[in-house]
Amino acid sequence: NAGVTQTPKFQVLKTGQSMTLQCAQDMNHNSMYWYRQDPGMGLRLIYYSASEGTTDKGEVPNGYNVSRLNKREFSLRLESAAPSQTSVYFCASSEAGTGGTQPQHFGDGTRLSIL
Amino acid sequence: RKEVEQDPGPFNVPEGATVAFNCTYSNSASQSFFWYRQDCRKEPKLLMSVYSSGNEDGRFTAQLNRASQYISLLIRDSKLSDSATYLCVVNTGGGYNKLIFGAGTRLAVHP
Numbered sequence: 001n002a003g004v005t006q007t008p009k010f011q012v013l014k015t016g017q018s019m020t021l022q023c024a025q026d027m028n029h030n031s032m033y034w035y036r037q038d039p040g041m042g043l044r045l046i047y048y049s050a051s052e053g054t055t056d057k058g059e060v061p062n063g064y065n066v067s068r069l070n071k072r073e074f075s076l077r078l079e080s081a082a083p084s085q086t087s088v089y090f091c092a093s094s095e096a097g098t099g100g101t102q103p104q105h106f107g108d109g110t111r112l113s114i115l
Numbered sequence: 116r117k118e119v120e121q122d123p124g125p126f127n128v129p130e131g132a133t134v135a136f137n138c139t140y141s142n143s144a145s146q147s148f149f150w151y152r153q154d155c156r157k158e159p160k161l162l163m164s165v166y167s168s169g170n171e172d173g174r175f176t177a178q179l180n181r182a183s184q185y186i187s188l189l190i191r192d193s194k195l196s197d198s199a200t201y202l203c204v205v206n207t208g209g210g211y212n213k214l215i216f217g218a219g220t221r222l223a224v225h226p
Contacts (some may be wrong), residue, residue: 042216
């Protein structure tokens with residue numbers, strides 16, 4: 001019963017390098033999300049995809065791009081990594097909801113360090 | 116002002132104690148409310164939804180006060196396994212399933 005799967009779990013990058021974080025869900029959810037979590041702060045939404053074929057910016061989109069590859073997969077790309085992007089990244093998915101009635105289910109995170 | 120505010124704690128309580136966490140939110144259009152639990156270095160997991168009339172799930176009771184824009188979580192008969200960070204979560208309103216997470220309240224239950 002996989003739920004939401006993120007890869008990789010850990011990654012160390014040098015400033016300026018690029019990488020893609022992968023996320024896949026097997027719950028047939030329409031909506032997917034990328035968050036970052038920094039110490040002392042709540043999860044902050046980077047990008048979300050309300051349904052296959054659509055993506056929208058969240059609270060902190062600068063420095064990131066996303067691709068909703070199909071209904072299952074939603075990837076997050078850092079084109080030129082910066083130390084400020086050192087964080088724990090979580091992918092989540094949910095049923096589509098109007099009025100925000102649907103809880104989100106999370107992957108176990110990617111710990112990313114940028115040197 | 117943060118959209119969702121919580122006392123960061125930590126709350127240090129003995130096993131068997133009753134403990135309550137509070138949360139305030141700023142968006143009066145918010146319609147959905149949740150409590151999530153996050154263990155150290157783990158992902159957030161849904162603990163319970165919060166309904167207007169209040170709701171209970173075993174030892175956990177959630178209350179919502181829309182007029183004061185205030186949510187609470189009560190844990191009775193605390194267990195060691197309840198030690199975690201509890202996240203208050205509110206949707207943004209406006210028909211999107213976008214959630215705003217509080218920074219969390221840390222609970223430590225000791226023997």
